[in-house]
Amino acid sequence: MHRLQALLSPRLATLFLGMAALALVASIIAFPDGAFQASLQGLHLWWKLVFPALLPFLIATELLRGMGVLHGLGALLDPLLRLLFRLPGAAGWPLALGFTAGMPAGASAVGPLRKDGLLQREEAERLLAGSHLMSPVFLVAVVGTGFLQSPSAGLALALLHYVSGALVMLWHRLNSPSSGAALPGGAARRTGPGWLRHAWEAYHDAKARDGRTFGKLLGDSVSSGVQQLFLIGGAMMMFSVLLHALNLSGLPSLLASALSLLGFAAPEAKHLASALLAGVLEPHLGAYALSQAAGTTSAPLPYALLGGLLAWGGFSTHAQVKSLTASTDLRYSRFLLARLQHAGIAFFLTLGLWQPLMSRLHAERPAFADFAPAAYGWSLEQDSLWPLVSPMMLQFGTALLVMLVLSVFAAFLFYRGQDRESL
Numbered sequence: 162m163h164r165l166q167a168l169l170s171p172r173l174a175t176l177f178l179g180m181a182a183l184a185l186v187a188s189i190i191a192f193p194d195g196a197f198q199a200s201l202q203g204l205h206l207w208w209k210l211v212f213p214a215l216l217p218f219l220i221a222t223e224l225l226r227g228m229g230v231l232h233g234l235g236a237l238l239d240p241l242l243r244l245l246f247r248l249p250g251a252a253g254w255p256l257a258l259g260f261t262a263g264m265p266a267g268a269s270a271v272g273p274l275r276k277d278g279l280l281q282r283e284e285a286e287r288l289l290a291g292s293h294l295m296s297p298v299f300l301v302a303v304v305g306t307g308f309l310q311s312p313s314a315g316l317a318l319a320l321l322h323y324v325s326g327a328l329v330m331l332w333h334r335l336n337s338p339s340s341g342a343a344l345p346g347g348a349a350r351r352t353g354p355g356w357l358r359h360a361w362e363a364y365h366d367a368k369a370r371d372g373r374t375f376g377k378l379l380g381d382s383v384s385s386g387v388q389q390l391f392l393i394g395g396a397m398m399m400f401s402v403l404l405h406a407l408n409l410s411g412l413p414s415l416l417a418s419a420l421s422l423l424g425f426a427a428p429e430a431k432h433l434a435s436a437l438l439a440g441v442l443e444p445h446l447g448a449y450a451l452s453q454a455a456g457t458t459s460a461p462l463p464y465a466l467l468g469g470l471l472a473w474g475g476f477s478t479h480a481q482v483k484s485l486t487a488s489t490d491l492r493y494s495r496f497l498l499a500r501l502q503h504a505g506i507a508f509f510l511t512l513g514l515w516q517p518l519m520s521r522l523h524a525e526r527p528a529f530a531d532f533a534p535a536a537y538g539w540s541l542e543q544d545s546l547w548p549l550v551s552p553m554m555l556q557f558g559t560a561l562l563v564m565l566v567l568s569v570f571a572a573f574l575f576y577r578g579q580d581r582e583s584l
Contacts, residue, residue, distance in 0.1 A: 185399065188406030195409070196402050203401030206445050207394040210303070213547040214296060215269075215393070217554060218262045219386035222254070222270050226277075227371045227378040233364030234561075235279060240356075241568035246334045251279040252288045253564050259292030260323075261557035263299055264444075264474055267292025268482040269389055275489045277367075286491055287337060290499030291330040293482065295322055295444070295471050297556070298549050304471075308452035313522040314464070321468055321514065325507040329499060356572050393481045400443045400477040413438055429454070433466075440470035443477040461515035469508035473500055 189196040225231050231254055239250030246252070251274050259267030268289055275285040297319050305315010373381070407413075416434035421427060432454055440447020451467045479500070483493055 181403065184406060185403055188409065189402065192405075192409060195405055199401045199405035200398045202446075203398035203443075204394065206401075206443075207390075207397045210299065210445060211393060211397065212390055213550050214262050214298070214553065215266055215390060216386055217550060218258055218266055218557070219269055219389055220382045222258065222273070223382035223385045224378060226273055227368075227373055227382070228375075229364040229367030229369075229371065231274070232277075232279065232367035233360045236360035236363040237357075238564055238568045240571035241564060244571050246287070246291070246330055247337050248284055248288055249279060250568070252284070252292075253561065253568075255288055255292040257557055257560040257564065259294045260560055261296060261553055263296030264293045264478045265393065265481040265485060267294070268485040271491075272486045272489050275486075275491065282490055283338065285489070286495040287330070287333045287499075289482065289486065289491060289496055290333065290503075291326065293474060293478070293496070293500070293503075294326055295319075295474075296553070298553055300471070302549070304448050304452060304467075308449055313519060317515065317518045317522055318464070318468055318471065318511075320518070321507060321511050322471055325468075325472060325503055325510050328506055329503045332502070333499070389485065392484050396477055396480045396484065397443065400475070400480070401446070404439055404442050404446065407438060407442075408435065433463075437466065437470070440466075440475060441473070442475055444471060444473075444475040447475060461512050464515050465508045465512035468511035469504040472507035473504040 222231075225234075231251060234254060235249060235251030237250060238253035242248045242250050242252050242256075255267040255270040255274070258270050271280070271285055271289045271292065274280050275282070280288065300319040300322060301312060301315035303315075304318060306312045309315065371378070413431065413434045416438065417427070417431040420430035420434055425433060432450075436447060436450035436454060439450045447470050448467065451463065451470060454463050479493075479497070482496060
């Protein structure tokens with residue numbers, strides 16, 4: 162871990178970013194038409210997939226944070242999340258946000274919570290890693306139904322993606338400081354009316370500290386959400402141009418030669434090298450490219466690579482996370498290590514469980530398959546996530562409701578049992 166932090170020291174990071182920026186500018190000057198088309202591709206992905214998925218959630222996060230709702234909700238979710246992940250209840254919002262809207266929605270909520278003091282540094286870093294997920298809408302509807310022409314494959318990828326993410330969070334929980342499980346001031350140990358009163362007080366205190374009128378808060382929330390989306394869009398366009406520059410540099414040919422030495426046929430190695438390079442930089446482009454190779458075979462290896470790349474997230478989303486948390490003390494090295502762990506676990510889980518899982522899903526046809534037939538497909542040129550904003554909001558609300566119900570049981574059963582033992 163110390164070696165990783167040394168490699169990612171500010172000086173080396175600045176040097177690397179400077180060299181990357183220089184190469185990017187050189188490629189734009191040398192190939193202006195190709196760079197323009199690549200930037201349009203990144204803009205297209207941002208408008209079709211990212212903007213509709215994130216805009217309502219970014220606005221809601223800032224709005225409810227200023228109103229104190231996130232603080233009250235955090236107090237309600239505290240028993241459950243302390244028990245499961247040794248995280249404060251405020252972590253429930255970023256977790257539900259990352260699960261519903263996808264990466265980097267979780268990071269957009271973790272940064273403000275850290276600045277408000279609701280998360281310790283170690284807790285925020287674990288939460289940042291755990292909330293960096295692909296949305297089920299993207300995995301099932303876009304990758305499964307659209308790219309792979311198989312809703313069952315999308316559902317299998319989603320299950321393995323979230324299981325591997327949960328395993329990473331549990332691993333980090335086991336290795337977290339034991340003091341992280343301590344409940345501040347014993348407030349979260351209150352059950353019944355005391356527990357609810359604590360949530361109500363947290364809501365009122367946060368609202369009083371903010372002090373903004375609703376009109377001012379609404380305007381600031383919209384402005385902040387749009388500003389963050391433009392930042393994300395700029396990163397996606399930049400990495401699309403960088404990918405174009407790397408393709409022109411001949412790097413995919415070198416990777417294809419290396420894959421050929423591992424036994425891959427020349428055409429397959431060339432396509433796989435381009436797909437892997439795209440996935441390492443930008444997850445949406447990588448998922449599309451690798452899905453073309455995975456959809457032509459039932460062998461688990463292409464799907465395992467796809468699952469690993471989806472868990473990795475691409476340097477594009479890494480840059481977005483770094484930008485969204487730039488005003489905090491959160492370390493990128495911790496986030497990078499978690500992404501490598503998630504990618505490795507997802508790869509091996511998919512490699513080992515893909516065929517039995519697909520056999521089970523084919524035997525029990527998903528109910529949504531009749532409503533999203535693979536024959537119709539999903540096209541980046543014609544389709545977008547705009548029509549799915551309402552279902553995503555419903556899914557988000559359902560996730561929060563489920564966590565609240567489980568937290569009630571945790572508060573009234575688990576903590577009450579502990580209180581009785583202490584008497």
